[in-house]
Amino acid sequence: MLQKIYDWIDERLDITPMWRDIADHEVPEHVNPAHHFSAFVYCFGGLTFFVTVIQILSGMFLTMYYVPDIIHAYESVYFLQNEVTHGVIVRGMHHWGASLVIVMMFLHTLRVFFTGSYKKPRELNWVVGVLIFFVMLGLGFTGYLLPWDMKAYFATVVGLEIAESAPVIGGFAKALLAGGEIIGAQTLTRFFAIHVFFLPGALLGLLGAHFYMIRKQGISGPL
Amino acid sequence: MSEKEHKVSRRQFLSYCLMGVGGFMAAAAVTPMARFALDPALEAGGESDYVSVASVDDLTEEPKRFDFKVTVEDAWYESEQSRTAWIYREGNEIIALSPVCTHLGCTVNWDANEDHPNQFYCPCHHGRFEKSGKNIANTPPTRPLDVYDMEVRDGTVYLGRTIQR
Amino acid sequence: MHRGKGMKFVGDSRIPAERKPNIPKDYSEYPGKTEAFWPNFLLREWMVGAVFLVGFLCLTVAHPAPLERMADPTDSGYIPLPDWYFLFLYQLLKYEFASGPYTVIGAVVIPGIAFGALLLAPWLDQGPERRPIRRPIASSIMLLAVASVIFLTWESVDQHDWEAAAQQGAIVDFEVDEESYAFEIWTTQQNCINCHGGDMLGGAAAPAVFESDYSKEEVIDIIKNGAPGMPADQFEGTDEELEILAAFIANDGQDPEDD
Numbered sequence: 001m002l003q004k005i006y007d008w009i010d011e012r013l014d015i016t017p018m019w020r021d022i023a024d025h026e027v028p029e030h031v032n033p034a035h036h037f038s039a040f041v042y043c044f045g046g047l048t049f050f051v052t053v054i055q056i057l058s059g060m061f062l063t064m065y066y067v068p069d070i071i072h073a074y075e076s077v078y079f080l081q082n083e084v085t086h087g088v089i090v091r092g093m094h095h096w097g098a099s100l101v102i103v104m105m106f107l108h109t110l111r112v113f114f115t116g117s118y119k120k121p122r123e124l125n126w127v128v129g130v131l132i133f134f135v136m137l138g139l140g141f142t143g144y145l146l147p148w149d150m151k152a153y154f155a156t157v158v159g160l161e162i163a164e165s166a167p168v169i170g171g172f173a174k175a176l177l178a179g180g181e182i183i184g185a186q187t188l189t190r191f192f193a194i195h196v197f198f199l200p201g202a203l204l205g206l207l208g209a210h211f212y213m214i215r216k217q218g219i220s221g222p223l
Numbered sequence: 224m225s226e227k228e229h230k231v232s233r234r235q236f237l238s239y240c241l242m243g244v245g246g247f248m249a250a251a252a253v254t255p256m257a258r259f260a261l262d263p264a265l266e267a268g269g270e271s272d273y274v275s276v277a278s279v280d281d282l283t284e285e286p287k288r289f290d291f292k293v294t295v296e297d298a299w300y301e302s303e304q305s306r307t308a309w310i311y312r313e314g315n316e317i318i319a320l321s322p323v324c325t326h327l328g329c330t331v332n333w334d335a336n337e338d339h340p341n342q343f344y345c346p347c348h349h350g351r352f353e354k355s356g357k358n359i360a361n362t363p364p365t366r367p368l369d370v371y372d373m374e375v376r377d378g379t380v381y382l383g384r385t386i387q388r
Numbered sequence: 389m390h391r392g393k394g395m396k397f398v399g400d401s402r403i404p405a406e407r408k409p410n411i412p413k414d415y416s417e418y419p420g421k422t423e424a425f426w427p428n429f430l431l432r433e434w435m436v437g438a439v440f441l442v443g444f445l446c447l448t449v450a451h452p453a454p455l456e457r458m459a460d461p462t463d464s465g466y467i468p469l470p471d472w473y474f475l476f477l478y479q480l481l482k483y484e485f486a487s488g489p490y491t492v493i494g495a496v497v498i499p500g501i502a503f504g505a506l507l508l509a510p511w512l513d514q515g516p517e518r519r520p521i522r523r524p525i526a527s528s529i530m531l532l533a534v535a536s537v538i539f540l541t542w543e544s545v546d547q548h549d550w551e552a553a554a555q556q557g558a559i560v561d562f563e564v565d566e567e568s569y570a571f572e573i574w575t576t577q578q579n580c581i582n583c584h585g586g587d588m589l590g591g592a593a594a595p596a597v598f599e600s601d602y603s604k605e606e607v608i609d610i611i612k613n614g615a616p617g618m619p620a621d622q623f624e625g626t627d628e629e630l631e632i633l634a635a636f637i638a639n640d641g642q643d644p645e646d647d
Contacts, residue, residue: 006410014403016410023426024413034432035421043436050437054444070300074458081455092448100444102473113509113530116518123510130507137473144471150557153459154468162481165491176264183461184297186263223519304462330582346579346619 025215030222041115042219044108049207051101056200058094066146068192070185073148098140105133117220125213132206135199142195148188156191157183273374273381277310279317280378286311286320286333286343286354291382308371308382309333309343311354320356321369321385331368343368356388456557466556469548476540479547502533555599560589562598568643570636573629579622588641594618598640607634 010016029035031042065080065087067073080087109129112118118126145156160183164174179186231239276291286309295302307330309320322330324345331343331352342359343352351359356368372383396405412424423429460466470478477499480486486494505512513526520527564587565571574580574588583594590596594617602610608630614620623630635644 010407010410011398012401012403014408016408020410020412023424025425026418027423027425027429028419029421029423032421032423032429032432034423043433046433047437047440050440051444070297070459077455081453088452089445089448092451092453093444095453096444096447096451099472109506110530110534114520114527116520116523118510119513119516119518120510126510127507130503130509133506134503140471140473147455148459149456150459150466151454151456151469151553153461154466155470155474158468158478159470159474162477162495165495167492167496172264176261178263180263180266180298182295182297185300186298220518332579332582335579346582346622348617349619 025218028219028222031219041107041111044104044111048101048104048108051097051104052203052207054093055097055101058090058097059196059200061090062094063196068146068189070148070188073146073188077147077149098143101136102140105136109133115220115223122213122217122220125210125217128206128209128213132203132210135203135206139195139199139203142191142199145188145191146195153183156187273372273383275379276308276319276382277380278378279312279375279380282310282312282317282380284311284313288322288333306382310380317373317375317380318355319371319373319380319382321371323369323385324350324364325358325366325368326350326363455559457559467549467553469553472541472545475544476537479540479544482544482547505529555595556590560596562589562596562641564588564641565636565643568636570632570643573625573633574636576625577623577633579624583618588637597637602638604631604635604638607637 031039033039033043062080065076065084067076077091081091082088112126112129141156141159145152160174160178163177164170166173175181177187177190179190272294274291274293277287277289281287289308289310290305291308292303292305295304307322309322309331311318320343322332322343324331326345326348329345329348329350331345331350333343334340335346336342336344339351341354343354343356345351345364348363350364351362352364352368353359356370358364358367367388369385369387371385374381374383397403398405412426415424418424469475477495480498481491481494483494484490486498509526513523515523517523566587571588575586580597584590584597588597590599610618611623611630611634612620623633636642638644
């Protein structure tokens with residue numbers, strides 16, 4: 001049955017070459033922990049991606065209950081965590097996953113650095129990777145405000161004060177991020193939009209480029 | 224005629240046109256959105272609203288406490304918050320100090336502690352300020368009390384936002 | 389592969405009519421112990437992923453995501469703290485060379501150089517050598533950077549008053565009877581309100597008055613003699629009023645007679 005469906009689609013769209021291209025790329029011995037246990041350091045990139053997938057999924061589901069409004073944001077988070085079945089797990093996944101992404105990405109970055117994998121011809125992939133790092137930090141910063149509790153609010157106040165201390169553009173940057181002079185209703189909607197649409201959009205594009213380049217160039221050779 | 228005899232070949236010309244039209248489409252679509260997103264930053268720094276707080280006749284050399292309400296406008300939300308000011312006159316000058324202790328945000332009182340007369344005193348951590356609002360050395364606060372932006376019209380004191388010194 | 393003239397297509401589409409066989413590459417094509425990605429290696433990866441996921445789910449169940457009380461922008465006494473992965477930047481701004489008039493150095497210059505160097509690493513370290521030991525400068529700079537990030541984070545965690553912050557952020561759940569005579573007494577006590585707030589639920593410098601479980605006598609003693617961080621003799625009124633207020637506080641915001 002499955003085979004028939006596959007054949008039916010393949011006849012119309014010729015998907016076999018694409019499928020074989022994904023399935024058949026080789027995994028060399030030096031990155032395979034089954035052969036050298038120390039090769040587990042090559043797992044961090046994959047785990048980062050795995051947690052990112054969890055983040056995207058849990059985030060999508062959180063927006064079913066969450067309201068980005070200063071009066072209701074806190075109540076909606078409190079509700080989804082305490083009243084909704086498994087809410088504590090879904091919010092927990094998103095909360096702890098955010099930290100895990102940073103940890104895994106940090107380890108992945110160190111692996112790539114200390115194996116010298118960013119050298120020619122893989123410079124561009126390193127740059128894209130560092131950009132992903134920045135996007136993730138941005139997601140962390142904007143996401144932290146959304147529950148609108150005490151620590152969220154005052155962490156953002158401090159963060160925006162730091163932004164304000166930048167010369168020349170500081171005041172403008174702060175007003176742009178905060179959506180005005182007070183950190184309030186407009187800051188929350190802004191951070192929500194950035195957290196849910198702008199940065200994930202950028203992230204998906206960068207991840208696509210990151211993976212395309214890995215497949216095109218192959219993984220870096222043994223040291 | 225072959226394409227090589229022209230300085231700009233047909234293909235190049237069409238490419239330039241394509242870039243031009245593409246650039247126009249991108250710019251026309253993005254411009255309103257960009258201005259939309261930048262609006263709060265460009266509109267920021269508006270004048271502060273002044274609220275009438277006290278009559279000049281009520282003021283003395285001694286700081287007096289005045290409570291007043293301000294309307295805080297946060298986009299589609301308006302809320303009333305109460306504020307307090309310590310106001311006194313010095314000759315012709317009128318000074319309005321914010322009562323928020325610059326240490327941890329408690330509220331200071333004038334002449335409230337018997338050991339330290341004629342000073343602003345904060346009960347939380349014994350922070351003290353001189354009458355001018357200057358913080359007294361070796362007490363917790365590290366900077367003077369904020370002052371209110373002030374205007375006097377028709378014998379009435381109007382206060383605006385607080386200014387850090 | 390068949391190209392050009394004589395090629396057959398599916399209907400009027402551009403899909404070649406000739407089917408390509410869906411067979412994996414011959415494993416002997418790969419050198420040494422190289423493995424096929426699908427399904428061999430991916431299965432191993434997913435096994436690791438499954439273990440990882442179980443641990444992760446256990447974490448989310450064991451430690452629910454924290455949620456403090458709703459943001460109160462007027463509560464300026466709260467000790468702010470960013471999420472842990474920004475702590476090193478936050479800590480950097482506490483040092484003298486990076487604060488006050490030099491904030492620009494701590495907020496822009498140092499992070500700018502660090503992250504700029506990270507972004508441009510391939511051009512800063514152009515040699516062909518990949519082993520970390522053979523490129524000591526790059527390796528040692530990175531080790532130093534990692535060490536300082538860890539050190540700064542540690543310092544920040546160490547200096548933060550976690551207990552006070554937890555208390556400041558705790559969700560307050562008291563219903564105060566604002567109709568009662570005791571609450572009326574409270575509204576006249578400017579000294580108390582200054583710190584504990586007009587609603588008795590905590591303010592600029594002190595927690596809600598109901599936070600600790602004291603008896604009426606203990607409350608009276610604290611109001612009269614002070615407590616750590618709270619000055620003595622701030623109550624202005626008769627002993628009778630003090631007693632009513634203390635009973636009200638000891639009873640978590642309700643008149644005792646109501647019970």
